[in-house]
Amino acid sequence: MxxxxxxxxxxxxxxxxxxxxxxxxxxxxxxxxISDLAQPFDMALPSFMxxxxxxxxxxxxxxxxxxxxxxxxxxxxxxxxxxxWLAQQRALWEGRTDRLEQFVLAQHAxxxx
Amino acid sequence: MxxxxxxxxxxxxxxxxxxxxxxxxxxxxxxxxISDLAQPFDMALPSFMxxxxxxxxxxxxxxxxxxxxxxxxxxxxxxxxxxxWLAQQRALWEGRTDRLEQFVLAQHAxxxx
Numbered sequence: 001m002x003x004x005x006x007x008x009x010x011x012x013x014x015x016x017x018x019x020x021x022x023x024x025x026x027x028x029x030x031x032x033x034i035s036d037l038a039q040p041f042d043m044a045l046p047s048f049m050x051x052x053x054x055x056x057x058x059x060x061x062x063x064x065x066x067x068x069x070x071x072x073x074x075x076x077x078x079x080x081x082x083x084x085w086l087a088q089q090r091a092l093w094e095g096r097t098d099r100l101e102q103f104v105l106a107q108h109a110x111x112x113x
Numbered sequence: 114m115x116x117x118x119x120x121x122x123x124x125x126x127x128x129x130x131x132x133x134x135x136x137x138x139x140x141x142x143x144x145x146x147i148s149d150l151a152q153p154f155d156m157a158l159p160s161f162m163x164x165x166x167x168x169x170x171x172x173x174x175x176x177x178x179x180x181x182x183x184x185x186x187x188x189x190x191x192x193x194x195x196x197x198w199l200a201q202q203r204a205l206w207e208g209r210t211d212r213l214e215q216f217v218l219a220q221h222a223x224x225x226x
Contacts, residue, residue, distance in 0.1 A: 010130050016125035028205030074205070079199060085134075086196055091139030095222070102184075 007059075008085060011078045014058035019043070020051050027061060027074040034063075034070050120172075121198060124191045127171035132156070132162050140174060140187040147176075147183050 014020055023037055038048045050071065055061040059078045063070050127133055135149055139177045151161045165185065168174040176183050 006131060008129060008134065012125050012129035016122050016129055018122060021121065023206065024202060026120050028202050028209070030209055055128070080204065082195075083199055086192060086199075089137060089192065091147060092138065093187070096141070096143055 008081060010058040011060065011082060012058050014055050015082075017051065017054075019048075020055055020060075023051065023055060023072075024060065024074065027072055030074040034072065037072060055062050121194060123171040126175065127168050127173050128195075130167075131162065132161075133168055136164065136168060136185075137173065137187065140184060140185055144184050144186040147185065150185060 015024075019041060022040070025030060026037060026040075033059050034049070034052060037052070038045060041048060052061070052063065053071075056063055059075055062075055063072050065071075132154060135153070139150060139153075147162070147165060150165070151158060154161060155163055158185075165174070165176065168218055169176055169184075174185050176185050178184075178200060
């Protein structure tokens with residue numbers, strides 16, 4: 001996986017909003033209709049729909065229409081991509097910490113020879 | 114920790130750019146001066162400095178000036194906040210999966226009584 005991949009940009013953009021993060025939290029508990037999702041927010045429906053479309057375009061959610069009801073479900077793959085990127089960053093720091101530790105131990109070994 | 118916390122918004126905004134993610138990747142290997150960080154990018158210095166300021170304002174990096182050299186270092190706490198938020202989302206899904214599994218097992222137990 002290319003961790004500088006452009007696909008991470010819209011995912012992080014989608015996560016950079018408290019309403020969208022709250023929608024993700026709700027969908028983590030199971031699929032929900034747009035009207036159920038909108039209910040806790042003091043927001044006009046067209047504004048709320050913009051957030052839903054943003055989430056859908058980033059790949060974080062899917063929506064399906066059954067009759068007059070549009071249902072949203074969470075997609076796990078984008079979250080796995082973010083987790084993989086974070087794990088990659090952590091590996092860099094930890095590799096660095098390991099090298100620093102080896103250096104300190106090597107210095108200590110030299111001094112006590 | 115409040116996972117809908119406003120502090121996550123500027124962190125995700127800062128991560129929503131490939132140049133800023135590349136700078137983070139470089140700083141994961143150790144502190145670096147702004148001129149060293151800017152070197153791989155085909156970008157005017159004022160544009161690059163905007164990315165550095167964005168990263169600093171989000172809390173993802175710190176900068177310190179020693180003489181004429183400004184050095185950047187990575188801050189781990191914002192990454193831990195993102196990881197905690199992702200872990201919280203995962204706990205919601207997995208709790209749901211556990212409940213579904215319990216339901217299926219309970220149905221199976223009923224059927225085989």
